[in-house]
Each structure stands twice: as structure tokens, then as C-alpha cells.
Amino acid sequence: MVGKPFDFDKKDGSYFSVKYTHIDKILKSYLCLLPGKNILDLGIGTGKNSVYLSSHGYNVVGVDYSNKATKFLNDNYPNIKTYNIDIRHFEIEPNKFDLIMSLNVLHFLHKDDVHVIIDDIKYNLCKNGIVYISVFSLDDPKLKFMKNDFFEILDNHICHKLYDDTYVSFFSKNEILELFKDFKTLYISDEYFLDNTHGSPHFHGIIKYIGQKI
Numbered sequence: 001m002v003g004k005p006f007d008f009d010k011k012d013g014s015y016f017s018v019k020y021t022h023i024d025k026i027l028k029s030y031l032c033l034l035p036g037k038n039i040l041d042l043g044i045g046t047g048k049n050s051v052y053l054s055s056h057g058y059n060v061v062g063v064d065y066s067n068k069a070t071k072f073l074n075d076n077y078p079n080i081k082t083y084n085i086d087i088r089h090f091e092i093e094p095n096k097f098d099l100i101m102s103l104n105v106l107h108f109l110h111k112d113d114v115h116v117i118i119d120d121i122k123y124n125l126c127k128n129g130i131v132y133i134s135v136f137s138l139d140d141p142k143l144k145f146m147k148n149d150f151f152e153i154l155d156n157h158i159c160h161k162l163y164d165d166t167y168v169s170f171f172s173k174n175e176i177l178e179l180f181k182d183f184k185t186l187y188i189s190d191e192y193f194l195d196n197t198h199g200s201p202h203f204h205g206i207i208k209y210i211g212q213k214i
């Protein structure tokens, strides 16, 4: 494991109070392909997609390093089973999960750790199960902003934050496709998204990938 986990509990108080009731249209359109109803959300936050899925008959397990996120879920959505740990320490039960999501989380790790987690997801996901991930792309404006004294830019678009020993990684579409080359690609996009969950509204470049284990 490389560096420390990103501590979202340091973000302002409102970050972990967002109540989600909806599901991404794109994910909804692939639910019919799931072989079963067991879902794992790595870095669940306050449950985007997962709250909806839990209230529509799916069994959701969420993992998050943030005490605030897991407390929020336990207080408001007790049907979601939570684990308050670093996803790098979470052991995925083999052949249990039909959908494994990790949305806007994996880029907060060094790519060496991301590769281990993706291998673990691929190996343990049920046959015909679906994976859904989204990560910062090379177009993310943050990549340029990180070229200053507080950050060390390593090879392969990995940034080391010197002041708290955390990492941020940026990915290309081809890199994600290569990591999932043994999966059937159902959907991939490279887009900008407006983040208004914290601070002033700002854009991120995001790659979304949905694939099926065959």
C-alpha cells in the first residue's frame, strides 16, 4: 500500500449530509443484466445510487473510510450494511456481489493500489456481474493545478501530496479499457462534470466505465 487514505472527514460539515434519492440513468439501464441483487459500493459516501438501490430491493454493502459517511448511512439508511475502513483493507467475499461500484474514489489512491483493487474486484465479482467505476481523467483541471511546490508529480499521471502523504491519480480511457480488457465493455465515457458538493462549484474530467464479467 502506498501513502495514507484521503481523509474526507476534514471536509466541511455539509459534505456528508447530501441525501440522494435517485440513480444514474446509465446505471439504471443496465440493472436488468445483473445476475442477482447483491451490491458492493467501495467509497459509498452518502450513498449516491446505493440509497435508491437499497430502497428498491437490493442488498447493499458500503465501505468508507469516513466516520461521518458511515454514521450518516447508519442513522438514515440502516438497511445498508457499512464497513468503516480503508477499501485497501476490505476483503471482497468471492462470488457474492452482482454489482460492484466505486464512483469517484479510486483516483484518491496511488495507481499501484488501484490496480490491486481492480484485480480484486474482477476476481471476486460474480460471473456475469457488473462493475461500475468513475475516475479522474487526464483532462481534469486539477492535474495542471497540482504542478506546484505542494505536490510531487510522478510518472504515469500520479500526484503525491507532500503535506499529507496522499496520492491522486489521473487516468486515460485506454488505461481503463486495458485494466478491464478481460471484461465486456458495456459503456465508457470521457466527460466533464460540475462538482457542487463542496467549496465553489468546479469541473472535473471524469471517465465512467461499466463492464460485465464474462
Ligand SMILES: C[S@@+](CC[C@H](N)C(=O)[O-])C[C@H]1O[C@@H](n2cnc3c(N)ncnc32)[C@H](O)[C@@H]1O
Residues within 6 Å of the ligand: 005, 006, 007, 008, 009, 042, 043, 044, 045, 046, 047, 048, 063, 064, 065, 066, 069, 085, 086, 087, 088, 102, 103, 104, 105, 108, 109
Ligand atoms: C468523492 S466521494 C464519492 C462518494 C460516492 N461514491 C459518490 O459518488 O457520491 C469519495 C468517497 O470515498 C471515500 N474514500 C476515499 N478514499 C477511501 C479509501 N481509501 N477507503 C475508503 N473510502 C475512501 C471518501 O471517504 C468519500 O466518502
